Amino acid sequence: MQLPVKNLEAENVGTIELDDSIFGVEVRPDILQRVVVWQLAKRRAGTHKVKTRGEVNRSGSKIYKQKGTGRARHGSRRVNIFRGGGVAFGPVVRSHAIDLPKKVRALGLKCALSAKVKEGKLVIVDALRLDEPKTKRVAAALERLGIRSALMIGGKEIDRNFALGARNLPGVDVLPVQGANVYDILRRDTLVLTPEAVQGLTERLA
Numbered sequence: 501m502q503l504p505v506k507n508l509e510a511e512n513v514g515t516i517e518l519d520d521s522i523f524g525v526e527v528r529p530d531i532l533q534r535v536v537v538w539q540l541a542k543r544r545a546g547t548h549k550v551k552t553r554g555e556v557n558r559s560g561s562k563i564y565k566q567k568g569t570g571r572a573r574h575g576s577r578r579v580n581i582f583r584g585g586g587v588a589f590g591p592v593v594r595s596h597a598i599d600l601p602k603k604v605r606a607l608g609l610k611c612a613l614s615a616k617v618k619e620g621k622l623v624i625v626d627a628l629r630l631d632e633p634k635t636k637r638v639a640a641a642l643e644r645l646g647i648r649s650a651l652m653i654g655g656k657e658i659d660r661n662f663a664l665g666a667r668n669l670p671g672v673d674v675l676p677v678q679g680a681n682v683y684d685i686l687r688r689d690t691l692v693l694t695p696e697a698v699q700g701l702t703e704r705l706a
Contacts, residue, residue, distance in 0.1 A: 501617070505624045505695065510644040513626050516695055518617070522705050527615045528607070534600065535608030535682045544596040553578040553586030606705055612685040613701065623647065623692045628654045628674070633664035642672070649689035653680050655696030677701060 501524060505514040518524070556578045563574045580588040616622040623645060630637055642650065649671035654662075658676050666674050673684060677700035685691055693701075 503617075503622065503624050505626050506645065507626050508641040508644075510641075510646075516624050516698060518698065519702050519706070522610050522702055523613050523617050523622075525607075525610045525614045527611050527618065531604060531608050531611050532615075532682060532686065535605060535612075536686065538598055538600040538605070539681060539683045541596045541598050546594050546596050548591040549593050550587040550590035552588075552590070553580060556584070556586045558584060608682045609680065609685075609701075610705055612682045613691070616685065616691040621690045623650075623690060624698065625652075625692055625694055627659075628652055628662045628692075628694055629659040630661040630665055633661040635665050635668050638662065638665040638672075639669060642669070645692075647690045647692070650692050651675065651684050651688040651690075652692040653677055653697040654694050655700065677704075 501518050501520060502515045503518060504512045505516050507513050553576070558577045560576050560578060563577060564571070566573050577585060579585050613622075625645075642648070650673075652666065652672065652674045654674070654676060656676055656678065658674055663674050666672050671688065673688060675684065677697045680697070680701060
């Protein structure tokens with residue numbers, strides 16, 4: 501399929517051919533869900549921790565005698581039913597990461613790209629470059645292109661002036677092509693790619 505290539509002035513400057521095996525596959529919500537869950541699980545730190553009854557610094561001696569008091573029998577103040585005691589079945593330090601086959605990850609990225617194409621939310625821009633780091637210029641360019649929320653993916657390296665100009669805009673993310681991922685593509689309304697990004701994604705997923 502072919503899409504027009506625009507510049508930051510919203511002018512058509514050419515066309516680009518997109519590989520149907522990457523940008524035109526069947527969109528599978530189940531695959532997208534699996535990849536997003538895998539991404540978010542991998543991001544979790546897993547450093548939450550509470551103390552168990554074996555780690556609480558309290559006396560372990562018997563509180564009162566076993567019989568004759570009319571109260572329930574207890575042996576230690578470290579147990580979870582007492583204030584200041586340990587926590588039963590609380591969180592421990594662990595990894596939340598789950599396994600996902602590489603083929604499923606690649607298919608998820610193809611589905612995310614194809615979903616943006618089918619929704620008409622894929623925009624090809626010739627270059628993401630600025631002469632000076634001005635947020636006003638990036639905001640004006642997005643307004644001309646009719647974009648409010650976007651993930652913008654450039655080549656292997658992002659122009660520093662453009663990155664600085666875009667970082668204060670809410671709802672706008674800028675990534676190099678190697679950072680393209682399903683979660684960031686889906687969380688923004690519009691996907692903006694450069695020809696270098698299209699070539700990089702094609703080589704990565706071919």
